Amino acid sequence: MITEQTCHMEYQEGMEATDHQLMDRVLKKTAAYDYNRYTPAQVKAALRKESLDTEDFAALLSPAAAPYLEEMAQRGKEETAKHFGNSVSLFTPLYIANYCENNCVYCGFNCKNRIHRGKLSMEEIERELKNIAATGLQDILILTGESRHASGVDYIGEAVRLAAKYFALVGIEIYPLNSDEYAYLHACGADYVCVYQETYQPEKYERLHLSGPKRIFPYRFNAQERALKGGMRGVAFGALLGLDDFRKDAFATGLHACYIQQKYPHGEISFSPPRLRPIINNDKVNPKDVHETQLLQVMLAYRLFMPFAGITISTRERAGFRDHVIGMCATKISAGVKVSVGGHGEEAKGDEQFEISDPRNVEEVNQAILDRGLQPVYVDYVRV
Amino acid sequence: MIDKLIIGGHEFRSRFILGSGKFSLEMTDAVIKNGGVEMATLAIRRANMGGEENILDYMPQGITLLPNTSGARNAQEAVRIARLARELGCGDFVKIEVVHDSKYLLPDNYETIKATEILAKEGFVVMPYMYPDLNAARDMVNAGAAAIMPLGAPIGSNKGLCTREFIKILVEEIQLPIIVDAGIGRPSQACEAMELGVAAIMANTAIATASDAALMASAFKLAIESGRMAYLAGLGRVVEHKAVASSPLTGFLED
Numbered sequence: 341m342i343t344e345q346t347c348h349m350e351y352q353e354g355m356e357a358t359d360h361q362l363m364d365r366v367l368k369k370t371a372a373y374d375y376n377r378y379t380p381a382q383v384k385a386a387l388r389k390e391s392l393d394t395e396d397f398a399a400l401l402s403p404a405a406a407p408y409l410e411e412m413a414q415r416g417k418e419e420t421a422k423h424f425g426n427s428v429s430l431f432t433p434l435y436i437a438n439y440c441e442n443n444c445v446y447c448g449f450n451c452k453n454r455i456h457r458g459k460l461s462m463e464e465i466e467r468e469l470k471n472i473a474a475t476g477l478q479d480i481l482i483l484t485g486e487s488r489h490a491s492g493v494d495y496i497g498e499a500v501r502l503a504a505k506y507f508a509l510v511g512i513e514i515y516p517l518n519s520d521e522y523a524y525l526h527a528c529g530a531d532y533v534c535v536y537q538e539t540y541q542p543e544k545y546e547r548l549h550l551s552g553p554k555r556i557f558p559y560r561f562n563a564q565e566r567a568l569k570g571g572m573r574g575v576a577f578g579a580l581l582g583l584d585d586f587r588k589d590a591f592a593t594g595l596h597a598c599y600i601q602q603k604y605p606h607g608e609i610s611f612s613p614p615r616l617r618p619i620i621n622n623d624k625v626n627p628k629d630v631h632e633t634q635l636l637q638v639m640l641a642y643r644l645f646m647p648f649a650g651i652t653i654s655t656r657e658r659a660g661f662r663d664h665v666i667g668m669c670a671t672k673i674s675a676g677v678k679v680s681v682g683g684h685g686e687e688a689k690g691d692e693q694f695e696i697s698d699p700r701n702v703e704e705v706n707q708a709i710l711d712r713g714l715q716p717v718y719v720d721y722v723r724v
Numbered sequence: 725m726i727d728k729l730i731i732g733g734h735e736f737r738s739r740f741i742l743g744s745g746k747f748s749l750e751m752t753d754a755v756i757k758n759g760g761v762e763m764a765t766l767a768i769r770r771a772n773m774g775g776e777e778n779i780l781d782y783m784p785q786g787i788t789l790l791p792n793t794s795g796a797r798n799a800q801e802a803v804r805i806a807r808l809a810r811e812l813g814c815g816d817f818v819k820i821e822v823v824h825d826s827k828y829l830l831p832d833n834y835e836t837i838k839a840t841e842i843l844a845k846e847g848f849v850v851m852p853y854m855y856p857d858l859n860a861a862r863d864m865v866n867a868g869a870a871a872i873m874p875l876g877a878p879i880g881s882n883k884g885l886c887t888r889e890f891i892k893i894l895v896e897e898i899q900l901p902i903i904v905d906a907g908i909g910r911p912s913q914a915c916e917a918m919e920l921g922v923a924a925i926m927a928n929t930a931i932a933t934a935s936d937a938a939l940m941a942s943a944f945k946l947a948i949e950s951g952r953m954a955y956l957a958g959l960g961r962v963v964e965h966k967a968v969a970s971s972p973l974t975g976f977l978e979d
């Protein structure tokens with residue numbers, strides 16, 4: 341039982357331990373990151389460089405970069421075109437369960453929040469998958485709440501096998517696993533793993549994750565590494581911007597992704613830049629200092645620091661924002677999104693994790709991409 | 725003048741091979757027409773057969789498809805993707821791409837040689853994308869390649885012929901067509917490569933990211949043709965620094 345008394349920095353029984361060198365580098369550099377010391381000259385120098393290092397990345401995330409947002413956007417557009425051309429990939433998430441064992445104070449799924457819980461049966465999952473596939477999508481992200489008991493690895497594995505029947509690409513956004521479990525899900529047909537650290541500030545992390553396995557910071561931090569060891573092709577990184585100091589969290593996210601890519605050069609890297617959204621039963625959970633301007637600054641800093649990495653823009657953001665960031669920095673966009681358990685034809689069996697801001701269906705998002713002179717890409721993957 | 729490009733026994737008049745991964749599909753037709761393109765690549769990972777925005781639906785009749793194995797991380801995956809391409813009815817040409825570095829996307833010559841050998845034996849017309857290394861190119865020739873496709877610069881970089889000296893060596897030593905693939909950012913660079921004796925140019929990003937892709941395709945066509953003509957004509961001597969007397973060292977000879 342992991343409670344408020346459990347040390348959040350110590351692995352618990354059954355959790356595969358990883359050497360902490362990489363994590364220590366990220367945390368040390370992030371702790372030392374004083375974004376107020378950067379000057380406009382450093383920002384301009386970073387924008388002139390062809391290949392940006394971590395100091396340049398730090399400068400672009402600093403308040404000194406705010407007046408240079410347009411220049412960053414111009415450069416972001418160029419880099420995105422160089423690496424991705426006109427392509428914008430489409431996908432949708434499918435929540436198959438929302439049971440959760442964690443008490444994370446900001447999350448709609450948190451185990452203390454009295455919401456409607458549910459879990460789809462395999463028959464229901466297959467019907468949902470068919471409904472989604474009928475919209476033309478070929479890329480799906482399977483999500484669960486974080487409960488090994490209610491939605492175990494075998495259950496997720498079966499769902500992945502079904503998804504692989506209908507979709508060229510299957511990603512998972514579930515609780516962190518050991519590498520042999522990732523290998524099992526990879527064998528079932530999953531190729532991408534999203535794990536968000538939420539915040540990279542260990543003390544804040546401890547205060548936000550009061551109980552449950554998620555409380556163990558290093559186990560979550562090292563999930564991407566275990567996923568790549570398990571044979572997954574790609575891993576996504578993200579901090580939930582607004583939980584803590586977003587500049588530091590974004591800086592740590594970039595470092596984490598960069599160091600993982602250096603250690604596992606074949607791993608495909610992507611970023612998700614979620615902001616806090618309002619949740620059921622808690623009005624206080626709202627984006628704080630991360631306005632659209634800051635969010636865009638973060639996304640552009642990711643783009644310029646790692647121009648080859650994917651960036652996914654979620655329905656947490658409004659349509660107008662999403663339509664403008666594709667082609668400028670974002671490379672992947674969700675469409676036809678439901679954040680309830682089920683809901684793609686089936687009646688929803690559980691409440692939503694958060695509120696979405698862009699309810700457009702696949703056809704509408706497709707058209708929006710074309711309207712911007714970009715190319716919707718439904719499949720960019722072949723499972724071999 | 726009959727000047728044809730021959731790859732694996734197939735003849736082409738055009739020496740402009742179009743990469744298609746970064747395009748808006750609705751531009752495909754105009755780009756192919758303006759560029760006089762006869763061969764275009766097709767990423768099997770992108771082929772959405774029977775689905776939305778399927779690139780095959782945009783390819784004009786008569787174009788030779790060059791399916792590529794992008795996404796393959798080793799020889800085995802490249803072989804599987806090539807076989808899938810054949811099953812999908814994309815013909816026997818295949819461009820082998822094996823990449824396991826997500827940052828620079830540099831090709832792995834060693835795994836590419838292995839895939840070349842397997843696929844050539846299966847009757848594919850194999851065109852390996854490679855880092856311009858003479859030893860690796862020779863191994864690819866021996867493995868049954870039909871052409872060699874060295875990179876000019878990192879893919880998407882538009883930096884031109886960064887590997888010029890090494891590509892020159894391939895042109896001199898390898899008896900197969902050498903096709904520069906990746907890095908060509910502007911028509912003048914394509915022309916420069918053709919002047920060296922390269923057999924053809926493959927380009928994508930430079931055209932896809934131009935403000936007017938169709939017009940840029942025309943520009944590439946002319947540049948490639950111009951460079952080819954210059955190569956065939958035999959370039960004259962270029963004086964780099966100062967004028968020189970016609971026989972500065974041997975002018976003393978009297979008989």
